Amino acid sequence: MRMPENVMASVLDLVMAGTETTATTLQWAILLMMKYPDIQKKVQEEIGTVVQSGSQATYEDRKNMPFTNAVIHEVQRFITLLPHVPRCTSVDTHFRGYFLPKGITVIPSLTSVLLDKTQWETPHEFNPNHFLDADGKFVKKEAFLPFSTGRRNCIGETLAKMELFLFFVGLLQTFTFQPPPGLTEADLDLAVPQTTFTLRPQPQSACAVLCE
Structure with missing residues (x-):
């Protein structure tokens, strides 16, 4: 029995696109933990209070x-x-004085939302407090749209969230990530990503030190 084309496309999206996006996000996460060791330490301390030693x-x-x-x-x-x-x-659309006929390709800019200075206190800085209230509780933000929005948002959003959390916590539970000898946090490059299917960080060395 031949698999319907839409099912095949969805499977490929989950396996191929999902693997690429999750792996690249984790690369960025490790780089950012090296760049901001105080944040990394705070994550590890929280992991230690919630997850029992020797458990996942x-x-x-x-x-x-x-x-x-x-x-x-x-x-x-x-x-x-x-x-x-x-x-x-999906239909003829009028948007800000422009006519967009049905069937035309539109490329929305998620950057305009994720880095919107009206939505984020410090949009161009890495600041986890964007998602915390005054009491340190997690806060959802409507402007958080890395998976896009609407009926055509990322089909693998739920899976990606699970993978990112479990892999990230597992990595920081086991290792502390540091710049290689001879480099400091200031030497780590966040500014010029490689443009491929996703925006990848520049190739950089990392030291993974086993947690005691």
Whole structure:
């Protein structure tokens, strides 16, 4: 029996696109933890209070780990992994004085939302407090749209959130990431990503030190 084309496309999106986006986001997360060791240390301290030594975190643990959850969300906001995701108009549309006929390709800019200075206190800085209230509790933000929005948003959003949390916590539970000898946090390059399917960080060396 032949698999329907739309099912095949969805499977490829989940396996191929999902693997690329999650892996690249984790690359950025490790780089940012090296860049901001105080944030990394705070994540590790929170992990230590919630996850028993020798145990692995579960996705349900995120409810008791607001800072870690905020850091993961801020990584996704800050890096703008997929800034331009093409869409297609389903009907004739008038938008800000422009006529967009049905079927035309439209490329919305997610960067305009994820780095919007009216929505984020410090849009061009890595700041997990964007997702925390005054009491340190996690806060959802409507302007957080790394998976796009609407009926055509990312089909793998739920899976990606689970993967990012479990992999990120597992990595920081095991390792502390540091710049290689001879380099400091200031030497780490965040400014010029490689443009491929996703916006990847520049190739850089990292030291993974086993946690005691």
